[in-house]
Amino acid sequence: MSVTRRALLWLGGRRGAQGIVQRAPLSRSVVRRFVAGDTLDAAFSAISALNRSGIGGILDELGEGVRDTAEAEQARADYATALDAAKRRHVDTAVTVKLTQLGLLVDREGCERRLASLSDQAESVGLRLEIDMEQSDLVDATLDVYRGLVASRRPPRLAVQAYLRRTPDDLRVLAGLKAPIRLVKGAYAEPEEKALQRPEEISDRYRELTEWLFDHHPDPALGTHDGAMIGFAQLAARRRGLDRRSFEIQMLYGVRRELQQELADAGYRVRTYVPYGSAWYPYLVRRLAERPANLRFFARSLVKG
Numbered sequence: 001m002s003v004t005r006r007a008l009l010w011l012g013g014r015r016g017a018q019g020i021v022q023r024a025p026l027s028r029s030v031v032r033r034f035v036a037g038d039t040l041d042a043a044f045s046a047i048s049a050l051n052r053s054g055i056g057g058i059l060d061e062l063g064e065g066v067r068d069t070a071e072a073e074q075a076r077a078d079y080a081t082a083l084d085a086a087k088r089r090h091v092d093t094a095v096t097v098k099l100t101q102l103g104l105l106v107d108r109e110g111c112e113r114r115l116a117s118l119s120d121q122a123e124s125v126g127l128r129l130e131i132d133m134e135q136s137d138l139v140d141a142t143l144d145v146y147r148g149l150v151a152s153r154r155p156p157r158l159a160v161q162a163y164l165r166r167t168p169d170d171l172r173v174l175a176g177l178k179a180p181i182r183l184v185k186g187a188y189a190e191p192e193e194k195a196l197q198r199p200e201e202i203s204d205r206y207r208e209l210t211e212w213l214f215d216h217h218p219d220p221a222l223g224t225h226d227g228a229m230i231g232f233a234q235l236a237a238r239r240r241g242l243d244r245r246s247f248e249i250q251m252l253y254g255v256r257r258e259l260q261q262e263l264a265d266a267g268y269r270v271r272t273y274v275p276y277g278s279a280w281y282p283y284l285v286r287r288l289a290e291r292p293a294n295l296r297f298f299a300r301s302l303v304k305g
C-alpha cells in the first residue's frame, strides 16, 4: 500500500480532520460524486433511477464507529424507516449496515438486538439485509454477532475482505452457515501481518476466493469495479454451467457507471451501493484513497470550492 494511501486512510479515522473537511466548502462537489444526498428521499431517487436502468440498489445510511447508545438507536430507527419506505415505494434495493453504526463498540448486546430487529423487519418486507465488514480488529466481533444472529434467522449477506490473511479460514466457517457473501478486496489501512499489501497478490487471492464462493456459498456477490475480477467471475460461472443471473456484481455509486450499465444490459444482476446522509467523511476518504486520480479531483475542488 502506498504511503499516500495509508496516510489518507489514517486521516479518515481522525475526528479532528473530519471537522475541518466537513466544514470546508471544497467538499460538496467531491461528496456529490460518491454520496446520493443528505436524505433518504435523495437516496431513493438515486435508486429509482438505477432501477429504471435495470440495476438494483444497496441502501447505506452513512455512519460508523458510533460512540453512544442513542446514536446507535437512531441508526436502527432510520433503517427501520428506510425498510418500510422501500417496501411502500416498491424500490428494488437491499439494505446494508455497519455493526459499529448499530453500537458494536458501545454496547454489544444492544447491537445484536438492533441487528436482529432489522433482520426480522427486512425478512417481513422481503428485502435483503447486508452487513459491511470494517477494520480487521472488528472482524472477530462481527463474526460472533453474525453467528449469533444466524443461529435462528435467515443469514444476511456478509462482506468479507480478500486482503485479510485470515479470510480463507473465516470462509470455511461461514460456508458451514450457508452464508451469502459479498467479496471485496478491502478498503482499510491494515498492517502487513494481517493483510496482503501488493495489488497482484490481493487480486490472486480474490480469484481464489471467487472460486470458493461459487462452490460453497449461496448466491455469490462480487463487490468490485475491477474488470479482471468481474471477467474471472463470469468465467467461473460459465465453467460451472451457471447462467448470468446466478451471481451478483456490486459496485459503488459514482464509480464506473458505464460498466454497471453495460453489465446490466448484458443480462447480469448488478447492484449499486448507494450511500446517503451527512456522516460521509470516513466513507469519502476511503473512496479517495482507492484511486490516485480521485485525489486530483479532490485537489481541483479545493481550489474551486
Ligand code: FDA
Pocket (backbone or CB within 6 Å): 131, 132, 133, 134, 159, 161, 184, 185, 186, 187, 188, 223, 224, 225, 226, 227, 250, 251, 252, 255, 256, 272, 273, 286, 287, 288, 290, 291, 294
Ligand atoms: P481496484 O481498487 O483495483 O479498482 C479497479 C478499478 O475500479 C480502478 O482502476 C478504477 O478504474 C475503479 N475504481 C475503484 N475504486 C474507485 C474509486 N474509489 N473511485 C474511482 N474509481 C475507482 N470494503 C470493505 O473493506 N468493507 C466493505 O464492506 C466493503 N463494501 C463494499 C461494497 C461494494 C458494493 C463495493 C463495490 C466495494 C466495497 N468495499 C468494501 C470496498 C472494496 O474493499 C474496495 O476498496 C473497492 O471496491 C476498490 O477495489 P476494486 O475491487 O474496485 O478494485
